[in-house]
Amino acid sequence: MATSLERRRLPLPHDAREGVLPGDAACPGCPIPMALKVISAVFGEKAILVIPACCTSVIVGTYPGQSIKASIVHVPFASAAAVASGISQALKARGVSDVHVIAWAGDGGTADIGMASLSGAAERNEDFIYIMYDNEAYMNTGIQRSSATPKGAWTTTTPTGKVENKKDVARILIAHGVPYVATASVGYPHDLYSKLQRARNTRGFRFIHIHAPCPPGWRFDPQYTVRVAKLAVETGLWILYEYVDGKLVISGPSRPFQDPSRRKPIEEYLKYQGRFKGVTSDVLSEVRKYVDENWKWVLKMATP
Amino acid sequence: MVKVVKPVGGAKLPVSKPIVGVAGRTGLWRNMKPVVNNEKCTRCYQCEIYCPVNVIRVEPETGAVINYDYCKGCGVCVDVCPTHAIVMIPEGGV
Amino acid sequence: MVLKIALTGNHAISYAVKLAKPEVIAAYPITPQTTIVEKLAEMIESGELKSRMIRVESEHSALAACFGAAVAGARAFTATSSQGLLYMHEFVHWVSRARAPLVMAIVSRTINTPWNIWPDHSDFVDQRDAGWVMAYAMDNQEAFDLTLQAFKIGEDPRVYLPVMLGIEGFILGHTTMPVEIPDEDLVDQWLGERRQPYVIDGSEPLGLGGLTFPEDTEDMFYAIQEAQESAKKVVREVDEEYGRIFGRSYGGLISCYWCSDAKYIAMAMGAWSGDLIEAVEKLRGEGYPVGVLRVRFYRPFPIEDIWSVVRGVKGIIVFDRAISFGAWGPIYTDLAAGLSLYTSNLPYMANIVAGIAGVNVTSDDFYGIVKSFIDSIEEGRLTRNYFAWVKVRR
Incomplete structure (x- = not known):
């Protein structure tokens, strides 16, 4: 699936190869450790991950071990941004400046139960990075819909498909006026790497929204995690961009798809996923409309 | 300033440290096994970068090497390999 | 300075x-x-x-x-x-x-x-x-x-x-x-x-x-x-x-007032203990052998310290400014459970729940309640321990 362009790219830094240790408790094909590997490539051991209830709480394994060579503070569901605020302030008070605080939360812990503490920390411009890894439902509890579940998707609590559109958390964060907002995807680790580098070199509140296809939750074969992630971008459903200093810049992998004619048909993305099996043509045309509207907004924001 | 002093009486604390194989030998989960033909490997690192269990190492001399103790057999490496150098075979098969 | x-x-x-x-x-x-x-x-x-x-x-x-x-x-x-x-x-x-x-x-x-x-x-x-x-x-x-x-x-x-x-x-x-x-x-x-x-x-x-x-x-x-x-x-x-x-010590987990020779103990926690102390001072003046035990630490519950004070007394009256609906006052509950680990021969005990929702309880209120508790025992009228939610309206 890799393009010739990517083939020429250098691997992620080799000194970070051992940041995520083999033998974690993730399901086969899980996108979460893929993204955690990129984080370790950027921050090494000098990161404190604040993790609310989510798949990652389980993935990193059981006491007295953990699969990540960085620090982790496990916290209650609604509190990642608040605990991260406290850690960040304590490190400042103690003069520790080479350690990065990263809230690492799922879509439920971010878009739903964690929204108030996230908004609070963003408004205070707390100095840490908040990463929402978005597998578009409550996967750890067994695939229940969240506000980030897309329209039409089956979950155990939306057996005939979700009626509402996905909540756009990145836009909410842009409205907070924070220094850095980006969208990313596990399908594009180099893009994620450069975004994390940029976040690392920015002070204040930074938000990155990572699209993370979940094989069991989305009902696709585990070997297709990367393929599905890329198709979300190639169909224009998921748009990669950065928002810095009041300017939105569309990221490399998404740039070709500004032109609607270059986008793959949405069915290409949906067909891999059992969760969209029941999607009707009516819903499909609403999804198309959603994609168009989303691009309209992105292009407007990207216009100087 | 803060001083870390162990609790008197050696109380067990909810604190963990990084270890390999925290969920056991996850290679045992596998029913299909990825096998690399390093003749076809171009050392593009895609399999290493994407491997969710971090068990693939690509080196210029050896090509891609998989640690089967922990490989869960998801097949992502097969799907991302641009030269089809990796294939899945049934575990315990021929 | x-x-x-x-x-x-x-x-x-x-x-x-x-x-x-x-x-x-x-x-x-x-x-x-x-x-x-x-x-x-x-x-x-x-x-x-x-x-x-x-x-x-x-x-x-x-x-x-x-x-x-x-x-x-x-x-x-x-x-x-x-x-x-x-x-x-x-x-x-x-x-x-x-x-x-x-x-x-x-x-x-x-x-x-x-x-x-x-x-x-x-x-x-x-x-x-x-x-x-x-x-x-x-x-x-x-x-x-x-x-x-x-x-x-x-x-x-x-x-x-x-x-x-x-x-x-x-x-x-x-x-x-x-x-x-x-x-x-x-x-x-x-x-x-x-x-x-x-x-x-x-x-x-x-x-x-x-x-x-x-x-x-x-x-x-x-x-x-x-x-x-x-x-x-x-x-x-x-x-x-x-x-x-x-220059200030309070007695550790509990504070005691006139406890050393007391035959009766009144227990409370918090600011209203001050009113209880005032009431008991008055009762002492009238010859009642009563002391006040003030709970300073609720957790750990200071049962050893309390036992050392109440061992051998005739009666304990506990004032709780909270209620576990369907049960009793929380301090009384802990006290009764704790004392049962020390003795099967419990003194007379009463639990008064009062001052709920900010209702004012005065030193006169305490005076009346403690006095009647002691009198009823001394006069042989009290046959069993009791719990009462006292609604004070004055």
Whole structure:
């Protein structure tokens, strides 16, 4: 699936190869450790991950071990941004400046139960990075819909498909006026790497929204995690961009798809996923409309 | 300033440290096994970068090497390999 | 230099916090707590206090931020009341189970609905099963002293637990009394630098609170029970040492008034103990052999200290300013359970629930209730122990 362009790219830094240790408790094909590997490539051991209830709480394994060579503070569901605020302030008070605080939360812990503490920390411009890894439902509890579940998707609590559109958390964060907002995807680790580098070199509140296809939750074969992630971008459903200093810049992998004619048909993305099996043509045309509207907004924001 | 002093009486604390194989030998989960033909490997690192269990190492001399103790057999490496150098075979098969 | 200034209970706590020099304070406004953190904010903005204040968007986040700060190596403080405390209840457990020492002031206020801002102990006692060390003050000076001591007790390696310090809203919180503020250098020397069992600051990769199997989890919780047990010794030590250095001791986990020769004991916690003491003083004047036992620490529950006082008495009357609906007052419940471990021959016991939702209970009320308890026993009229919710309307 890799393009010739990517083939020429250098691997992620080799000194970070051992940041995520083999033998974690993730399901086969899980996108979460893929993204955690990129984080370790950027921050090494000098990161404190604040993790609310989510798949990652389980993935990193059981006491007295953990699969990540960085620090982790496990916290209650609604509190990642608040605990991260406290850690960040304590490190400042103690003069520790080479350690990065990263809230690492799922879509439920971010878009739903964690929204108030996230908004609070963003408004205070707390100095840490908040990463929402978005597998578009409550996967750890067994695939229940969240506000980030897309329209039409089956979950155990939306057996005939979700009626509402996905909540756009990145836009909410842009409205907070924070220094850095980006969208990313596990399908594009180099893009994620450069975004994390940029976040690392920015002070204040930074938000990155990572699209993370979940094989069991989305009902696709585990070997297709990367393929599905890329198709979300190639169909224009998921748009990669950065928002810095009041300017939105569309990221490399998404740039070709500004032109609607270059986008793959949405069915290409949906067909891999059992969760969209029941999607009707009516819903499909609403999804198309959603994609168009989303691009309209992105292009407007990207216009100087 | 803060001083870390162990609790008197050696109380067990909810604190963990990084270890390999925290969920056991996850290679045992596998029913299909990825096998690399390093003749076809171009050392593009895609399999290493994407491997969710971090068990693939690509080196210029050896090509891609998989640690089967922990490989869960998801097949992502097969799907991302641009030269089809990796294939899945049934575990315990021929 | 020792200062004596007139302070409300809330500001007494602020001044004690200032001397403890926490690196991080996080709080959310709620009546009647708010003036504690308002004062601290003033101190920070005027440069008197070097703390970082996180003006969070909820109480849940207030304790969450303090938790984060504490595990990352900072001394941390927050304060709340009533609904705010209930809102952070999830974190109340999280902090103690993580063995993260920090200090929280509770300016008690009735749990709602209906909306009611007057004090009882319902918010405070509602936290009893979380593993915190829990103290309750009787006056503003004690609120000051307990706040300072809370940092010392919680950060002791024999304890390593968060400490909660309660006062009644308005009754102490907004009432001014003279408070003695000790010398800063002396406090620095006595309190020393922060100690904690581990620190998550990136100096080594550590994980806090990851998924743990039942046996290991139970071991961790048993260690909290042991820490509560050792906290009893630490509280007595700290109280005694504080007295030696700063001139005020209170008797450790409990305070006793006319107990040594008492045949009857009246028990209470908090500011209304003052009214009870006044009533008992009057009864003493009339020849009643009664003393007052004031609970200063609700957790660990000081059953040994109480037993040493009540052993052999004829009757104990317990005043609770909270109710466990469908059962009894919380202090009485603990007392009865605790005493049953020492003796099968319990004295006469009565549990009076009163002062609920801020209803005023006067020294005259206490006088009447205690007198009738003693009279009914002495006159042979009392055949069984009793529980009564006394609605005081005068």
